[in-house]
Amino acid sequence: MQPNSRKCLREELRENVLVKGEYEVTPVDNQQVDYVVKDSKNHILSQKEDISSGKFTFSVENYDIFEICFSSKTSNNHQGAIQEVFVDIKTGVEAKSYEGIAEAFKLKPLEMDLKRLEDFSEAIVLEFKDMKKRADEMRSTNESTNKRVLYFSLFSMICVIVLATWQVIYLRRYFKAKKLIE
Template identity: 65%
Template structure:
């Protein structure tokens, strides 16, 4: 069973021992893949191997099937694959640029907050130091320890 972060089930197959499964989403999300092993009583204790090969994006496309459906020559199919690969690279760079802008904005916001907090701290410390000096001066004058 394959489920997205909102709880929607994207794929669910029963009694599968081998095969390829695919699903398409328009959003970037986290997916949960769940395997349930139902072993007959006579095979309990025997080790089982589960292999999971996840392909995303351009890796997941079946270009042989696309080439056969569109009756493309092998060179045309390779060109189509390279075109899709270059488009995926451009999309990745666009996404990285957007994430870099978001991180830069977060960094600048954090720097401004730290600056204002440090200025506020300095003003508080200077105010407290001034108050302490004035208070001690009045106290010593009241006790007649200084003139």
């Protein structure tokens, strides 16, 4: 990351999704990195200044696009250096802590793995349902656009035919009036 610059990551998430992230920034003297997590309405979900490493967690209530931005700032009279920012973001089932669930329900390791697989399969099914819903919406939009284009094309052709007919009739009358044709 260049000094005095800003880099952002965007993620589209559906409702009721847990998001966990870890970050680590390479240290540079007289230079600091801040991060902020915002939704599409610019509501701040998580923010921290002068970071070196850490974690953040938030839960998504509505389907939205989220932006995670890291900004680098240098102190006065310093040129600054390039910093590396390592980010690991996990959403949904990946962000869930199965060790805590296993302890709470006294599950064996195999049962915990089965629970994890069950949650992954449910997440995949939900993702496919969302994809099908979006595909249906896109198909509907595409079909309505095709109908509009068809109607506009027909209207344009009718206008051209009407204007061409009017022009022929008008020119015929004009030439008859000037006695150029009989």
